[in-house]
Amino acid sequence: MAIEGKDEQAREPRIRLGMVGGGAGAFIGAVHRMAARLDDQFELVAGALSSTPEKTAASGRDLGLDPSRTYGSYKEMAIREAKLKTGIEAVSIVTPNHVHYDAAKEFLRRGIHVICDKPLTSNLADARKLKKVADESDALFILTHNYTGYPMVRQAREMIQNGDLGQIRVVQVEYPQDWLTEAVEQTGAKQAVWRTDPAQSGVGGSTGDIGTHAYNLACFITGLTLESLAADLDSFVEGRRLDDNAHVMLRFEGGAKGMLWCSQVAPGNENGLKIRVYGSKGGIEWVQADPNYLWFTPFGEPKRLLTRAGAGAGAAAARVSRIPSGHPEGYLEAFATIYTEAARAINARKKGGKIDKDVIYPTVDDGVKGVAFIEACVASSRKNGAWVKV
Numbered sequence: 001m002a003i004e005g006k007d008e009q010a011r012e013p014r015i016r017l018g019m020v021g022g023g024a025g026a027f028i029g030a031v032h033r034m035a036a037r038l039d040d041q042f043e044l045v046a047g048a049l050s051s052t053p054e055k056t057a058a059s060g061r062d063l064g065l066d067p068s069r070t071y072g073s074y075k076e077m078a079i080r081e082a083k084l085k086t087g088i089e090a091v092s093i094v095t096p097n098h099v100h101y102d103a104a105k106e107f108l109r110r111g112i113h114v115i116c117d118k119p120l121t122s123n124l125a126d127a128r129k130l131k132k133v134a135d136e137s138d139a140l141f142i143l144t145h146n147y148t149g150y151p152m153v154r155q156a157r158e159m160i161q162n163g164d165l166g167q168i169r170v171v172q173v174e175y176p177q178d179w180l181t182e183a184v185e186q187t188g189a190k191q192a193v194w195r196t197d198p199a200q201s202g203v204g205g206s207t208g209d210i211g212t213h214a215y216n217l218a219c220f221i222t223g224l225t226l227e228s229l230a231a232d233l234d235s236f237v238e239g240r241r242l243d244d245n246a247h248v249m250l251r252f253e254g255g256a257k258g259m260l261w262c263s264q265v266a267p268g269n270e271n272g273l274k275i276r277v278y279g280s281k282g283g284i285e286w287v288q289a290d291p292n293y294l295w296f297t298p299f300g301e302p303k304r305l306l307t308r309a310g311a312g313a314g315a316a317a318a319r320v321s322r323i324p325s326g327h328p329e330g331y332l333e334a335f336a337t338i339y340t341e342a343a344r345a346i347n348a349r350k351k352g353g354k355i356d357k358d359v360i361y362p363t364v365d366d367g368v369k370g371v372a373f374i375e376a377c378v379a380s381s382r383k384n385g386a387w388v389k390v
Contacts, residue, residue, distance in 0.1 A: 016046075018092070019094065022095075052072075090112060090115060098122040146337075149337030156294055158316035173274070174260070175211065175274075179264060180244050181264075218250075219369070229373070246263070272288070
C-alpha cells in the first residue's frame with residue numbers, strides 16, 4: 001500500500017488468521033499466506049490444512065503452527081477457535097470449490113471473517129445460500145479475485161468512473177493458458193485432478209477456473225452489469241468432463257457489448273489475462289503479464305502509456321502502490337492488496353466504525369454473480385449457443 005496508508009495500518013495489531021486447506025502441495029495456499037503477510041497485517045495461528053488429520057498435522061508442523069491449533073476438520077477449528085479468547089478473527093478458505101459453502105458457513109455463523117478463494121461455490125444454489133448466511137452474519141466476506149488489486153486495474157476503473165472513456169461501448173477480455181493442453185489430470189497431477197472433476201469444481205472447467213476472473217475483471221473495471229450471454233464451450237481433450245475452452249458473447253445493461261475468451265488449451269500462453277475497453281471518447285488496454293502499464297488512447301490522439309507510479313497515474317493507483325516507479329509490482333502484491341483491504345475493513349469493523357469508501361474488495365455478491373456467469377455459460381452452450389439471461 002501507499003506509505004501513508006501502510007503506516008496507519010501498522011499501528012493495528014496483526015489480525016489472527018486461520019486457514020482451511022492450503023497444506024502440502026497446494027499452490028494457492030502458499031500464495032494466500034504470502035499475500036497475508038506482505039503488508040504485515042495478518043498472523044497465521046491456526047489451520048485445518050488438509051483432508052486428513054495426518055496431513056494437516058504435518059502441514060501445521062511445516063508452517064510452525066501450535067499443534068493444539070492444527071485441526072483435523074474446519075468444523076472443529078471453527079467451534080474451538082470461536083471459544084478461545086485469542087481465537088482467530090478471520091479465516092482463509094483455499095480448498096477446492098465444493099468445500100467453500102460448508103466451510104464458510106461454519107465460520108460466518110460464529111462471527112469470524114471469511115476470506116475465500118474464487119469461485120464462490122461449486123453451484124448457484126449454494127452461492128445464494130452462502131450469500132444469505134453472509135448477509136445475516138456480523139462478519140465480513142471477502143472474495144479473492146486478486147486481479148482487482150493491481151494498481152493499474154484500479155487506475156482503469158477510476159478513469160472510466162471519471163468519464164475519460166465516455167460511454168462504454170465494447171469490452172474485450174481474454175484469459176488463455178496452455179497447461180491443460182494434454183490430459184494431465186490422468187497422470188494424477190493434484191491441481192488438474194480437482195479442477196477437471198465436476199464433483200469438486202462444479203459445472204465449469206475453464207469457465208470456472210479462469211473465465212470467472214476475466215468476467216469479474218471486466219465488470220470491476222467498467223462498472224457494467226451483465227444482462228445476457230451466448231456461450232460456446234468445448235472439451236477439446238478427449239475424456240475431459242469439463243470445458244477447457246470457451247467463447248462467450250456478452251450483452252451489458254445500457255447497450256455495451258463484449259466478448260470473453262478463456263482457454264486452458266492454448267499453447268504458448270501461461271496466464272494471458274488481457275482486457276480492452278472502448279468508449280465514445282477513447283480506449284484502454286491492460287495486460288496482466290506487464291501489469292505496471294496501462295495504454296490509454298483518447299479518440300483522435302496518439303496512444304499514451306500510463307505507468308504505475310509515474311506519468312499519468314491517479315490516486316486510485318497510488319493508494320495501492322508500495323514501491324517507487326521503475327520497480328515492478330506484480331501478482332503477489334496485487335493479491336496482498338486484497339488482504340490489506342480486508343484488514344482495513346476488519347479493523348474498522350472491530351472499532352465499530354464505518355469502512356472507508358476507498359476500501360475496495362470483491363464481496364459475496366460478486367461471488368454469486370461469478371457462479372451465475374458459469375452456469376449461464378453452460379446452459380447457453382447446451383442450447384447451441386443460445387442467448388441466456390444472467
